Amino acid sequence: MSDKPIRLKIKRQNTPDSSPYWEEFSVPYTPGHNVISVLMEIQKNPVNSRGEKTSPVVWECNCLEEVCGACTMLINGGVRQACSALIDKIGRELTLEPITKFPVVRDLHVDRGKMFEALKKVGAWIPIDGTYDMGEGPRMAPKDQEEGYRLAKCMTCGCCMEACPQYNSRSSFIGPAPTVQVRLFNLHPTGAMNRSERLETLMEKGGIAECGNAQNCVRVCPKEVPLTKTLAELNKDVDLYAIFGMLKK
Amino acid sequence: MATHHYYSFYLRRFHSLTGVIPIGAFLVEHFFTNSFAMFGPEVYNSKVAFFMGLPYILLIEISLIWLPILYHGAYGCYIVCTGQVNTFRYGYFRNWMYLMQRLTGVIAFAFIIYHVYATRISGLLTGQHASFESVGRSLDNPLILAFYVLGILSSSYHLGNGLFGFLITWGIAIGDKAQRGVSILCVLVSAGMAAFGLAALSYFV
């Protein structure tokens, strides 16, 4: 058992337009491996399990400590970060695939640009007057800071988007992650000045109404962002605004 | 700046609202009224006659029952089409509930169309209104009986679980604890409605 190699089945794709294919690899086992370090072993010896030379697998990663959000992929069918997928926990039979909700660049590398575009759409920032010294920021209750921090840990990895049944090519939903960011900026005293604009973006097509309440998002989020709670909270904010705010117009 | 449209939001919220009021409320009323069947055909038929004798009955039916159901059902089918089921990859409880909500919605909608046609519209066309006896006769067909059982179970589940969605959609159940509590409550509502509806059905068989 202890010298049983790690076996990988990787879904590869050479270009954004070409069709995918499977390639299998075998990497000698040592304790302490994670999916990234196994892929690194393939780089050092890019030979597939049929003994043929092949190109190293292309994937996206950076921090390797699960704060940058880069290395999201499907590991044994489920979405997660490759860096924190420890072989000693998930076993030595691995299937790796690119996540399916974003266009493939190559192999396991996808383009999640849509997520950043969605952040533009919802106005996910504090509109400050400028970066000159203008004194202190607003005071904030520790309780609000704690809630805000939990939301601010979202690393745009796309796990929730991948698992969300309502985020797909047939729907215009912008997905859980960008939606929930609205709450972060609305609870900040300065950000709250643009609260209604952000709520209005959530009322547009693709907004919060397209959440289907399947609640996969919160289950797959690696950073434990309170997605479903915040979505419910936002529902309340948006609904009240949709009724009473709109009646002010 | 592009013009902003909020109609899809209001349509979706209206969909959620109609599911509970009036449709959910009507379902409770409907099961209740049908329970009069337990007192026998005369009592039941007299209640039907009472409802049929209400002023503006067709208007009430169309505006408070048929149109909301038609809207809720049709928009619901559209919602089903925008989803991409992934229950086998992510087999979490709520994800199953999500799938079931859609499945039961479609079944219930199909059943209701049949049911309304068979018990109401055909009556309007032929002048022969539904009665204890006519319903009982049609239920003699085991396929129709099975369809009724399926329809009642689907509607009950769909209402109970829909209530859970409603409480979240309207920002009433927010916290994790609240959501868990409400989730249990809604399962009970589903079960209760199913029992209620099946009991009412049983008096016709």
Next chain:
Amino acid sequence: MNNRIIIVGGGLAGLMSAIKAAEAGCGVDLFSLVPVRRSHSVCAQGGINGCVQPTREGDSPDEHFDDTVYGGDFLANQTPVRDMCHAAPAIIKLMDRMGVMFNRTPEGNLDFRAFGGAKYRRTAFSGATTGQQLLYALDEQVRRLEVEGKITKYEFWEFLGAVLDDDGTCRGISALDMRTMEVRTFPADAVIMAVGGPGVIFGKSTNSAINTGTAAASLYTQGVRYANGEFIQVHPTAIQGIDKLRLMSESARGEGGRIWTYRDGKPWYFLEEKYPAYGNLVPRDIATREIFHVCVDMKLGIEGKNQVYLDLTHIPAETLNRKLGGILEIYEKFAGEDPRKKPMKVFPGVHYSMGGIWVDYDQMTNVPGLFAAGECDYQYHGANRLGANALLSCIYSGMVAGPAAARFANGLHKAAEDSRDGCFDREKRRQQEIFSNIYRMNGSENPYRMANELGELMTENVTVVRYNDRLKATDEKLKELQERWRSLNVLDTSRGTANQAVQFVRQLKYMLEMARVITVGALLRNESRGAHYKPEFPERDDARFLKTTIADYAPSGPRISYQEVDLGYIKPRPRVYDVEKKVGTRKEGDQHER
């Protein structure tokens, strides 16, 4: 005409300079290897220093200045360090205004914690992911400016080289589209490099995968001077892993974490015993050497391995979750054990480069029009960086570089377009040639294995303890690796699609150049100062080496020279941490303006 500034790198320094340049009215093109929100700044955990509340505990910006200079063993130029420390409170307030979720006191004010090398609580923090939170705040501001059309992002683009005109002025950059492998040049009136550190040269480090130092090294080969390269900070407490070392933040010790190992069967708190004044909060270089000494020389590592305990188990779990939640999660996730219940196992790991591209006080390199900011500059940390000063220096240097680049652009006589002189074509051809040579490499060696070899070589010989004979041998070995680089196999010959192997082969070439800068710099500095420690020369030698190391590129290897250090404010004094730090004797004329 609207001036255009190119910024390379989307970490704290790059984003801050982008915002500043945009505010100064320039159009900004921002290039990054990764979506900027994934830059290495996310990894910084502990916090950002700044004396926001001067009355508290008797702290002051000058005290912060003194700590920084003293902690850096007097090698940093004092004027910019002083300016940075005085700007720090305003920077923290600015970041707070941008919405960074800094931890709060019950009254709703910013909360501060203690950090290594400081006797005062002046570190603002946001959970245990302060770098991530600061980066996100800047990323959000940049996104706003992007929507306003003031900043254009080029993500998944790798910087290749500077476009230099016949006068040696920087006129733009060449860059690689990582998705199509197309080489392009981009004109600019000024260029700011904010390209981070070179940790990957050491193989496993706490750095991110993109921190190869390639951009800086490539500029170095174009004639940009590199300073103090030999000063590499080794963080005392890193979690060991196959793919990388994961940082266990100093804040774990700041919140009361204790370092110990067994001696004669009993827990031995060696830092507290040796340094009663600072205890577990001694500066990084000292903690690193002590842990190294206890494990490597005394063979007292836990389970006989190179590791000691970092113990938080005496602190209530609730406190730990609130103050250190994020870093404890990291340990739990990657080591598979609960640090609230079991002491963590740690060992030193390469963490930060104090050295970097030489810049003047306006963050401009020796190439006119080319600026540098952030970890890739050499300006603020001397021979050793204090914890929680990196985030500060990144943001501050960006704040200096942005406006300085805008000023330079305004003063530029000919805009980039008018001065083509063929320099853009020349640069593009040069880069295309480099790539077409790489695509043809079909030798026997694997680039990733060679990188491993390089990492092990550097970690073994050019980190915590340095010996001249080994440094000399290392440089010989590096030359050999440079020779062997030619016989690499590119592994992936596909064109027109993301080809990471081709990129890596190129990066490795520049990593080798930079490794030599670090090694030769270390070899020639015969003293011990800050992170640079030679048992053969255990003392600091101010007479000979209170000087900035300058490396100039030559094909045969780095040419090293030395430059005087700006000692305008604080007189050098011995750096000791077994007693409380004496307040620095300030020179007269403290009000020196800049």
